[in-house]
Structures are given as structure tokens and as C-alpha cells.
Amino acid sequence: xxxxxxxxxxxxxxxxxxxxxxxxxxxxxxxxxxxxxxxxxxxxxxxxxxxxxxxxxxxxxxxxxxxxxxxxxxxxxxxxxxxxxxxxxxxxxxxxxxxxxxxxxxxx
Numbered sequence: 001x002x003x004x005x006x007x008x009x010x011x012x013x014x015x016x017x018x019x020x021x022x023x024x025x026x027x028x029x030x031x032x033x034x035x036x037x038x039x040x041x042x043x044x045x046x047x048x049x050x051x052x053x054x055x056x057x058x059x060x061x062x063x064x065x066x067x068x069x070x071x072x073x074x075x076x077x078x079x080x081x082x083x084x085x086x087x088x089x090x091x092x093x094x095x096x097x098x099x100x101x102x103x104x105x106x107x108x
Contacts (some may be wrong), residue, residue, distance in 0.1 A: 048083040057081040 050057040060081040067073045 047081065051083070054082070 036070065046060060050060050063082075064073060064076045067076075
């Protein structure tokens with residue numbers, strides 16, 4: 001049986017619809033990944049600040065106490081916002097000390 005023009009058009013429509021759906025899914029995935037990255041960066045910055053600022057540490061403690069899900073609160077059991085990060089992380093550079101990336105970007 002020969003394929004009619006209508007059949008070909010329906011097939012093209014279905015393919016275009018599938019491509020559109022795939023594009024939307026990729027965009028949604030990209031947006032979720034960016035949202036997660038932002039949360040991780042802000043969380044790290046807040047924890048770093050809490051190590052130096054008691055007001056920030058108190059705010060983190062309040063946030064943890066008010067987490068609605070028990071399983072989320074359990075993730076912070078035994079954790080102290082005021083304590084510095086474990087020694088496995090590289091030491092912070094003193095203020096004004098250029099980092100390797102700063103040196104690499106400096107004009108010659």
C-alpha cells in the first residue's frame with residue numbers, strides 16, 4: 001500500500017513533536033542542574049561565612065532546626081556550623097594573596 005501525503009505529513013508531525021519534547025526535556029534538565037549548582041555554591045559560601053561570623057552560624061542552626069523533613073535534619077546530626085571544615089580541604093589564602101588563577105590571568 002502506497003504512503004499517502006497525509007500519512008507522510010502525520011509522520012513528519014510526530015517526528016517534529018518528538019524533537020520538540022526532547023528539546024524541552026533538555027532545557028528542563030539544564031535548568032535543574034543550574035539550580036542545583038547555585039544551591040551548592042550558596043550553601044558552601046554560607047558555611048564558609050558561618051565559620052567566621054557567629055550571626056551566620058546562628059542563622060544556619062535555625063535553618064537546620066526548622067527543616068520540615070526529618071531525613072534532611074538527620075543529615076546535619078553532629079554537625080556544628082561554627083567549626084571549620086575538615087583539614088582535608090586546602091587552606092584558605094590570606095586576604096590580598098593572589099591565587100594561581102589570579103597569577104595566570106595577570107598581564108605580563
